[in-house]
Amino acid sequence: xxxxxxDGKAVAAKVRDQVAVKVAEMKEKHNYTPGLATVLVxxxxxxxxYVRSKQRMCERLGIRSVGHTLPADASQEDVESxxxxxxxxxxxNGILVQLPLPKHLDEEAVLNSISLEKDVxxxxxxxxxxxxxxxxxxxFIPCTPHGCMVLLEDAGVETSGAEAVIVGRSNIVGLPMAxxxxxxxxxxxxxxxxxxxxxxxxKRADIVVAAxxxxxxxxxxxxxxxxxxxDVGINRVDDPxxxxxxxxxxxxDYDSAAEVAGAITPxxxxxxxxxxxxxxxxxxxxxxxxxxxx
Ligand code: NAD
Numbered sequence: 001x002x003x004x005x006x007d008g009k010a011v012a013a014k015v016r017d018q019v020a021v022k023v024a025e026m027k028e029k030h031n032y033t034p035g036l037a038t039v040l041v042x043x044x045x046x047x048x049x050y051v052r053s054k055q056r057m058c059e060r061l062g063i064r065s066v067g068h069t070l071p072a073d074a075s076q077e078d079v080e081s082x083x084x085x086x087x088x089x090x091x092x093n094g095i096l097v098q099l100p101l102p103k104h105l106d107e108e109a110v111l112n113s114i115s116l117e118k119d120v121x122x123x124x125x126x127x128x129x130x131x132x133x134x135x136x137x138x139x140f141i142p143c144t145p146h147g148c149m150v151l152l153e154d155a156g157v158e159t160s161g162a163e164a165v166i167v168g169r170s171n172i173v174g175l176p177m178a179x180x181x182x183x184x185x186x187x188x189x190x191x192x193x194x195x196x197x198x199x200x201x202x203k204r205a206d207i208v209v210a211a212x213x214x215x216x217x218x219x220x221x222x223x224x225x226x227x228x229x230x231d232v233g234i235n236r237v238d239d240p241x242x243x244x245x246x247x248x249x250x251x252x253d254y255d256s257a258a259e260v261a262g263a264i265t266p267x268x269x270x271x272x273x274x275x276x277x278x279x280x281x282x283x284x285x286x287x288x289x290x291x292x293x294x
Contacts, residue, residue, distance in 0.1 A: 002258060002259065003229070003257070003258045003259075003260075003261040003262055003263055003264040004155065004262065004263040004264075005258075005263075005264060005265075005266060006151050006154070006155045006228075006230075006263050006264060006265045006266075006270060007269065008147075008151060008265055008266075008269055008270040008271055008272065008273045008274050009269045009273050011150060011151055011154045011273075011274065011277075012147070012273035012274050012276070012277040013273075013277075015150065015274070015277040015278065015280075015281060016057070016060075016061060016277050016280060018281075019061050019277075019280045019281050019284050020060075020061045020062060022284055023061055023062040023063060023284060024062060026284075026287060026288075026291070027062070030291055032287065032290075032291055033062070033063070033064050033287075034063045034064065034093050034094075034283050034284055034286065034287030035063065035064040035065070035066065035091050035092050035093050035094070035283075035287070036054070036055075036058050036063055036064070036065045036066075036092075036093065036094040036095075036096060036120065036279075036283045037065075037066045037067075037068060037086045037089070037092045037094070037095050037096070038051045038054060038055060038065065038066070038067050038068065038096045038098065039068045039070070039079070039082060039083065039086075039095065039096065039097045039098065040067070040068070040069045040070070040098045041069075041070045041071075041072065041074050041079060041097075041098070041101050041102055041105065042070075042071070042072035042074075042101075042102050043072060044100075047098045047099075047100075050098060051067065051096075051098050053276060054096065054276055054279060055067055057276050057279075057280060058280070058283070061280055063280065063283055063284070064091070066091075066092065068082055068086075070082065072102050073102075073104075074102075074105075076105055076106055076109065076110075079097075079101070079105060079110050080109065080110060080113045083095060083097070083110065083113045083114055084113060086118070087113075087114070087115040087118060090290075092118065093118060093120075093283060093286035093287040093289075093290050094118055094119075094120030094279075094282060094283040094286045095114050095115070095118045095119070095120065096120055096121055096279070097110055097111065097114065097121070099123075099172070108125075111123045111124055111125070112124065112125060116139060117139060117286065117289050117290070118286055119139065119140050120140055120143075120279060120282040120283050120285075120286055121140070121142060121143065121279070121282075122138060122140035122141050122142035122143065122146075122176070122282065123142060123171070123172065126138075127139055127140055127141075128142075128171075128175075128176065128179075131176060131179045131180070131183070132179050139285075139289070140282045140285065140286070141176070141180065141278075141282075142172060142173075142176045143274075143275045143276075143278035143279045143282065144172065144173050144177075144211075144232060144271060144274070144275045144278075145173055145176040145177035145180050146180070146274075146278045147271055147274025147275050147277065147278045148177060148180075148209060148230045148232065148271055148274070149180050149181075149184065150274060150278070151230060151265060151270070151271065151274060152207065152228065152230065155228065155263050157207060157228040157263060158206075159181060159184040159185060159186045159207065160184065160185040160186070161185060161186070161187070162186045162187070162206040162207050163186070163187050163189070163204050163205050163206045163207070164178075164181045164186035164187065164188050164189070164205065164206065164207040164208075164209070165188075165189045165191060165201050165202055165204075165205035165207070165208050165209070166178045166181070166188065166189070166190050166191065166209045166211065167191045167192070167198065167202075167208070167209065167210045167211065167212050167218065167251070168191075168192065168209075168210070168211030168212045168213075168232070168251075169190050169192045170211060173211040173232055174190065174192070174209075174211045175190075177209050177211065177232075178190050181207070181209075186207065189201050189205075198222070199222045202218065202222045202223055202224070203222070203223070203224050204224060205223070205224060205227055206224070206226075206227055206228065207227065207228045207230070208223065208227055208228070208229045208230070208252075209230045209232065210229070210230070210231050210232060210233055210250065210251035210252050211232040211233065211251065212233060212251040213233060213235065213251065214233070214235070214251055215233070215235040215237050215249050215250075215251070216235075216249055216250070216251070216252065216253040216254075217251050217252075217253075218251060218252045218253065218257065219253045219256050219257065220253065220255075220256030220257045220258070220259050220260040220261075221256065221260070223257060223260045223261060224260075225260050225261075225262075226261070226262040227260070227261050227262060228261065228262055228263040228264075229252055229257055229261045229263070229264040229265065230265050230270070230271060231250035231251055231252040231254070231264070231265050231266075231267050231270055231271065232250075232251065232271045233249070233250040233251030233252070233267060234248055234250070234267060234268070234272060235248065235249050235250070235251070236248060237249050248267055248268050249267055250265075250266075250267030250270070252264070252267075254266060254267065
């Protein structure tokens with residue numbers, strides 16, 4: 001069997017186009033431009049790259065972006081007072097604090113300090129709590145797992161009644177992904193580093209979401225034929241033949257998995273582009289909320 005390739009680039013482009021159209025309409029109808037504030041603490045090169053690409057995407061879609069950078073030794077008070085300044089700024093609709101924060105900072109307290117209505121990453125405990133509860137809806141859904149759900153939907157994968165196995169239980173991917181699939185009526189199993197027999201779980205999964213951070217850990221022979229595979233992993237592996245000396249691979253061994261799966265996301269070009277697209281959608285939503293309160 002050869003799997004249907006779930007083209008994250010194409011789906012993300014669709015989402016971004018819809019956002020750009022709505023941003024333009026908002027400017028015309030309300031004379032209002034959505035704004036995203038990014039907060040980067042320290043000089044981690046990967047974090048700086050992520051922030052820059054988010055800012056560039058804002059510009060492309062007509063969203064105003066304002067970047068704030070604090071030194072690596074910024075105090076808890078410095079970070080929280082910047083966040084409260086942004087909470088009060090009517091030109092800022094979304095606040096994105098780039099994670100991970102330097103170790104001396106209390107991430108939970110920082111995320112708690114972001115106004116619920118500006119929590120475009122969807123990491124505020126109240127938004128996560130609402131995501132977990134039946135009959136409650138968060139204002140914002142975390143971008144990466146939300147992007148995975150959009151990919152499943154676009155690929156026509158049935159979630160209702162499906163056996164879904166999430167590998168990884170991080171706060172930013174695995175856990176909210178499990179909550180979303182559960183809300184979409186899947187029967188959800190969360191596997192993690194202490195899971196005794198991962199293959200046993202994978203073998204009965206109609207949907208597999210891999211968010212582990214171990215290059216190509218899940219092989220084709222671990223999967224049930226026809227399963228839908230969403231590979232969240234982004235790992236650098238050395239490749240002397242590649243221009244940059246490395247290439248990106250997922251947490252799933254794409255070649256062997258594509259032989260067995262019914263549908264699969266490639267890396268790169270799968271989940272990656274969806275994360276920023278969903279952030280743009282959340283920022284637009286934050287602006288819509290602000291307008292509705294005017
Ligand atoms: P994390 O390190 O916070 O969590 C990894 C999870 O994998 C943990 O819950 C752990 O229990 C589990 N795990 C580790 N070893 C395991 C094993 N042998 N068997 C089963 N489970 C195991 O990572 P994260 O932040 O959730 O990120 C996961 C991957 O997704 C990384 O490759 C990261 O780069 C990528 N990522 C991609 C995007 C995107 O936009 N595409 C966004 C966030 C993260």
